Amino acid sequence: MERVPILKLGDILIISIQIDLEDQSVLALQEDLAEAVVAHSARGVIIDITAVEIVDSFIGRMLATIAAMSRMLDAQTVVVGMRPAVAITLVELGLSLGGVRTALNLEKGVALLDHVRGATP
């Protein structure tokens, strides 16, 4: 099983998914990330899915779980880089990902985190 690396940039954790995710990698990422948020006192998490070709119900559930879990650990999550075909497919699959903040790219994701944190110090 491949593990997804977690990068730290200031108080933000960045996860860029570059592998074909198998279910075990998804579960490992959830756990690794929860620990990393606490260990680094992270206030923001950015999940970059630019390279992800499909988001099925399992990966979709991971995104929602990470967002909820981070919130409980006092960090905000933004998912960036969703491909248009992935968005269309997710809606048809029936996954709305309510509760998951999104931005078009990494830069906008960082700006959104700054904005959110400015509003709720």
Place this chain on the structure above:
Amino acid sequence: MTGGSELPIASNADVVLVRQQVRSAALEVGLSLVDQTKVVTAASELARNALVYGGGGMARVEIVENGPRKGLKLVFSDEGPGIADVEQALTDGWTTGGGLGLGLSGSRRLVDEFDLVSAPSKGTTVTVTKWAR
């Protein structure tokens, strides 16, 4: 109709391989990017169901033709416990596995043809087809 290929579904890694195989067949058939994404997503759901609920199974990937039209036909089969109430299983949100209950109902929306045959203790076979436009 070409011979098609059979892939085992015995592990999480196999589910990834099925996705990759379906992706390349979808390209070969000439599906649009959105349709490729839809059919690969459906394949991921159905392969995972065969693994998780069926205890593993097989995926068959076949290129089919209807006149000038090409399509991608996928068959997922397992010899697991089967589904007692197929209609219920096809309802959005119905799950016995703590999932979202979207795999079956959602995949049905993502493809052009969807057929589910299941009998208790005999296993489950789901056949889907996506046609190039």
